Amino acid sequence: MGDIKKLAVLVSGNGSNLQSIIDSINIGDINANISLVISNIETAFALTRAKQENLNSAFLNHKNFSSRESFDQALSELLIKHEVDLIVLAGFMQILTISFIKEFKSKIINRYWPSLGNF
Numbered sequence: 001m002g003d004i005k006k007l008a009v010l011v012s013g014n015g016s017n018l019q020s021i022i023d024s025i026n027i028g029d030i031n032a033n034i035s036l037v038i039s040n041i042e043t044a045f046a047l048t049r050a051k052q053e054n055l056n057s058a059f060l061n062h063k064n065f066s067s068r069e070s071f072d073q074a075l076s077e078l079l080i081k082h083e084v085d086l087i088v089l090a091g092f093m094q095i096l097t098i099s100f101i102k103e104f105k106s107k108i109i110n111r112y113w114p115s116l117g118n119f
Contacts, residue, residue: 003031004031004032004033005031005032005033005085005086006032006033006035006082006083006084006085006086007021007032007033007034007035007036007084007085007086007087007088008034008035008036008037008038008078008079008082008084008086008087008088009021009034009036009037009038009046009088009090010037010038010039010075010087010088010089010090010092010094011037011038011039011044011046011047011090011091011092012039012040012041012044012046012091012092012093012094013041013044013045013046013091013093014044014045014046014091015044015045015046015047015048015049015050015090015091016091017088017090017091018037018046018049018050018090018091019049021034021088021090022034022049022053032085032086034050034053034055035056035082035083035084036055036056036057036058036078036079036082036084037049037050037055037056037057037058038057038058038059038060038075038078039057039058039059039060040059040060040061040062040071040092040093040094041059041093042059042061046090046091047059056082058078060074060075060078062094068095068096068097069097069099071094072096072097072099072100075096075100076100076103076104079104084107085107086107086108086109087104087107087108087109088109089108089109089110
C-alpha cells in the first residue's frame with residue numbers, strides 16, 4: 001500500500017456517504033485519514049457524525065458570502081490549510097465555481113464508490 005491519503009469530505013446533509021468512508025477506513029479498505037469534514041449547512045447530521053468520530057470539521061455558511069467565488073475562496077483556503085490530498089464531494093449540495101474545480105482538478109472525487117478500494 002502507498003502513502004496514507006489525507007481526505008477532506010464535503011457534505012450538506014445526513015452524512016451517510018461520510019459514514020461509509022469512515023467505515024471503509026476503519027476496516028482498512030481505504031488507505032486514508034479524514035483530515036477535515038466541511039459542511040455548508042450548520043445542522044447537517046454529517047457534522048455530528050464527524051464530531052462523534054473526533055474528526056476536524058468546519059461549518060462554512062455559503063449565505064455569508066457575496067458570491068460563489070468568495071465562498072469558494074474561503075473553502076479553498078481551508079483545504080490548503082489542512083494540506084488535503086483528495087477532496088470527496090459526498091452529498092455536497094453547493095455548486096462550485098469553475099475556478100475552484102480548476103484549482104483542485106486532480107484532487108476532486110464527486111462521489112464515493114465503495115468499489116474503488118484504496119485511493
